[in-house]
Amino acid sequence: MKLRLILVIWLSLTISLSAQDLFESAIVEGDQLSSSNYELNGHLRAVIFGGKTDNKNEAEIKSSYGEAGLKLRLRQQHFGDAFAEIRFRKGQEFNQSLSEVNLREAFVNVYLGKFDLRIGHQIVVWGRADGFNPTDNITPKNMLVRSPDEDERREGSFVLRSFYNSQLLRLEAIWAPVFTPSVLPIDVVELPEGVAFGSAHYPDANIKNGSVALKLNLISPSFEASLSYFNGYYPLPGIDMTEPRFSVSGVRFELIPRPYRMHIIGSDFATTAGSYGLRGELAYRKALNDYRKQIYIPNPDFQWVAGVDREIGDFSIVLQYIGRYVADFTEKKSPVNPFELPAFEVEMKNRLFASQLHRLSHAVSFRSAVNLLHQTLKLEFAGICNFTTEETLFRPKITYLLADAMQMTLGGEIYRGSDDTLFGLVDDLLSAIYFEMKLSF
Amino acid sequence: MKHLITLIEIFVFTFLSSQLSGQDRLSARQIADLSYEVTRVAGMEATATMTIIDDKGRERVRKTAQVMKLYDNGETEKRLVRFLAPADVKGTGLLTFDYKTKNDDIWLYLPALRKTRRIVSSEKSKSFMGSEFSYADMTPPTLDDFKFDLLGDADVRRTACWKIEMTAVDDDIADENGFSKRISFIGKQDYMIRKAIYYDIDGELHKELNVFEIKEIDPQNHKFRAMHLEMENKQNGRKSILKMEKVVFNPNVKDEYFSVRYLERE
Numbered sequence: 150m151k152l153r154l155i156l157v158i159w160l161s162l163t164i165s166l167s168a169q170d171l172f173e174s175a176i177v178e179g180d181q182l183s184s185s186n187y188e189l190n191g192h193l194r195a196v197i198f199g200g201k202t203d204n205k206n207e208a209e210i211k212s213s214y215g216e217a218g219l220k221l222r223l224r225q226q227h228f229g230d231a232f233a234e235i236r237f238r239k240g241q242e243f244n245q246s247l248s249e250v251n252l253r254e255a256f257v258n259v260y261l262g263k264f265d266l267r268i269g270h271q272i273v274v275w276g277r278a279d280g281f282n283p284t285d286n287i288t289p290k291n292m293l294v295r296s297p298d299e300d301e302r303r304e305g306s307f308v309l310r311s312f313y314n315s316q317l318l319r320l321e322a323i324w325a326p327v328f329t330p331s332v333l334p335i336d337v338v339e340l341p342e343g344v345a346f347g348s349a350h351y352p353d354a355n356i357k358n359g360s361v362a363l364k365l366n367l368i369s370p371s372f373e374a375s376l377s378y379f380n381g382y383y384p385l386p387g388i389d390m391t392e393p394r395f396s397v398s399g400v401r402f403e404l405i406p407r408p409y410r411m412h413i414i415g416s417d418f419a420t421t422a423g424s425y426g427l428r429g430e431l432a433y434r435k436a437l438n439d440y441r442k443q444i445y446i447p448n449p450d451f452q453w454v455a456g457v458d459r460e461i462g463d464f465s466i467v468l469q470y471i472g473r474y475v476a477d478f479t480e481k482k483s484p485v486n487p488f489e490l491p492a493f494e495v496e497m498k499n500r501l502f503a504s505q506l507h508r509l510s511h512a513v514s515f516r517s518a519v520n521l522l523h524q525t526l527k528l529e530f531a532g533i534c535n536f537t538t539e540e541t542l543f544r545p546k547i548t549y550l551l552a553d554a555m556q557m558t559l560g561g562e563i564y565r566g567s568d569d570t571l572f573g574l575v576d577d578l579l580s581a582i583y584f585e586m587k588l589s590f
Numbered sequence: 591m592k593h594l595i596t597l598i599e600i601f602v603f604t605f606l607s608s609q610l611s612g613q614d615r616l617s618a619r620q621i622a623d624l625s626y627e628v629t630r631v632a633g634m635e636a637t638a639t640m641t642i643i644d645d646k647g648r649e650r651v652r653k654t655a656q657v658m659k660l661y662d663n664g665e666t667e668k669r670l671v672r673f674l675a676p677a678d679v680k681g682t683g684l685l686t687f688d689y690k691t692k693n694d695d696i697w698l699y700l701p702a703l704r705k706t707r708r709i710v711s712s713e714k715s716k717s718f719m720g721s722e723f724s725y726a727d728m729t730p731p732t733l734d735d736f737k738f739d740l741l742g743d744a745d746v747r748r749t750a751c752w753k754i755e756m757t758a759v760d761d762d763i764a765d766e767n768g769f770s771k772r773i774s775f776i777g778k779q780d781y782m783i784r785k786a787i788y789y790d791i792d793g794e795l796h797k798e799l800n801v802f803e804i805k806e807i808d809p810q811n812h813k814f815r816a817m818h819l820e821m822e823n824k825q826n827g828r829k830s831i832l833k834m835e836k837v838v839f840n841p842n843v844k845d846e847y848f849s850v851r852y853l854e855r856e
Binding site: 172222258265274303312368423424425462523525553556587 | 675844847
């Protein structure tokens with residue numbers, strides 16, 4: 150009798166635990182490949198990038214690769230789920246053979262009433278502005294990744310992310326125990342003779358080297374906003390240098406990528422006004438260490454983005470004004486003393502990468518798109534014009550859906566700027582046209 | 591006592607007669623109001639398949655799971671739609687707070703961007719998922735934006751219907767909804783649309799909607815859902831078929847579905 154009672158209780162528990170609403174069960178059943186509580190999706194794609202060779206008026210294949218991506222999602226009723234994405238890529242890039250396996254994300258979600266917990270290798274995206282997000286500093290980016298999709302540049306890192314959810318508020322707390330650096334195109338830039346990259350000084354896995362962040366979101370039906378705080382290593386390291394050694398043959402020194410800790414206080418919002426969408430984002434950044442004594446640490450700065458978006462039929466446009474104010478900015482002139490020249494050059498490059506060449510800078514970004522042929526053909530034109538540094542980046546793109554889940558894309562990335570600007574520096578390296586074919590499953 | 595029973599019988603007969611003749615005397619606007627009300631379900635979960643057929647017969651298929659619930663005494667309908675197929679849009683979610691008297695609040699979650707984006711809701715005339723259905727076709731119209739005329743009676747697939755003409759009050763409303771005029775054939779028994787003919791901004795014949803299956807999903811409150819709809823574009827020969835595969839009436843749909851938190855759970 151006792152055994153029967155236990156059996157009945159166990160059965161009723163099992164049934165109640167596995168009971169799902171139609172909506173939830175439909176999401177699981179929606180995957181044709183799975184008959185259980187897991188989904189397997191992914192893509193296969195082939196991409197070729199062509200551009201000009203460095204300082205020559207000749208064309209070259211910048212990158213060509215085939216890629217298989219697999220996404221696995223496991224669900225455990227309403228208790229949680231897990232997700233992993235792995236990419237296999239084979240081809241050539243930057244005139245080198247490319248063969249890599251990349252675990253882009255692998256994390257587990259647990260849902261405990263009003264608390265959500267996500268732990269694992271993951272990409273965190275913050276910010277309500279379009280494409281330029283001063284508050285988005287948790288996980289790194291790899292600017293060397295060549296893909297028609299800008300989001301492909303995002304990289305995962307190990308993060309513990311927790312949420313407390315109430316009706317209007319959502320509090321997010323983040324701990325990133327291990328530093329994962331962003332990758333800038335500097336790694337493939339040709340360096341002058343006598344200058345080389347040395348070993349990066351990245352922080353070890355000591356618990357004091359972790360980064361923490363908090364974000365309080367207000368999400369009401371008509372308006373949403375957030376306040377955020379980040380304390381940790383900024384994903385993009387600065388460039389430090391060894392003591393220069395001067396000789397009759399010239400100067401020799403090494404460049405050392407060295408990250409620095411920052412406080413970042415940020416805020417963003419999004420709302421609508423009639424037929425217009427309004428969004429904005431701002432952040433104040435200040436390094437924990439003295440930026441006056443270290444050439445690789447940027448000055449404190451304010452960054453802000455204010456944007457408006459509008460849809461007219463199948464046409465959409467996002468326009469944004471982007472500004473930056475660098476605090477305690479001092480103009481730097483090339484030193485008369487030649488022994489001070491290496492440090493000056495490295496400091497100026499750091500300013501370049503931190504976008505701190507001017508006390509105040511202004512830029513405009515835009516993203517326009519039109520859907521044609523019953524949403525099978527999409528023409529997109531995006532870009533940014535920095536009026537202060539006179540740099541521009543244009544990204545035209547044409548995407549055609551040959552069939553469901555099968556598309557081809559033709560586009561380009563055109564960087565323009567003088568030699569002392571970031572876009573000017575990477576123009577030869579990254580400006581390219583591309584063609585991609587992709588099939589998702 | 592016998593007199594009393596007779597009196598009651600007379601009263602009931604008189605009442606029923608007035609009701610029946612009253613139905614015959616309903617104005618076009620009253621019919622439109624009732625047609626709107628019979629689709630206002632307290633809560634519902636469904637899966638649907640949209641098949642888009644171009645003029646050469648090529649097909650594209652989209653699958654969705656959706657959940658909705660009425661709030662504020664029916665003034666607000668909250669909906670969450672999750673795309674299940676094709677693979678390139680799988681996981682995309684659309685959360686809508688559909689208000690009777692003001693613009694909707696809409697959030698779009700794109701899994702590739704890992705981001706929820708608030709979007710503007712005014713473009714109702716846009717195609718829904720590349721189909722012949724527009725966003726305006728997928729939600730009940732704001733009735734005050736139109737004027738209604740009763741054109742007469744007609745049978746649609748052996749169902750007696752009212753023939754109602756619905757005309758946009760001005761060009762802006764026509765632009766917003768994507769049609770200047772719609773002639774609807776509304777069933778006299780259930781107030782459900784059986785057929786509708788759309789005229790574009792220039793007054794030209796544009797689309798024809800046919801509803802082939804209707805289900806009473808809340809028999810207690812006489813609430814209905816169209817289960818099989820076909821929209822044919824008379825100008826380009828394309829056709830879109832929307833089939834509700836599973837529909838479950840559930841007034842106790844979980845409130846947590848209608849949150850950005852849930853929208854971001856793929």
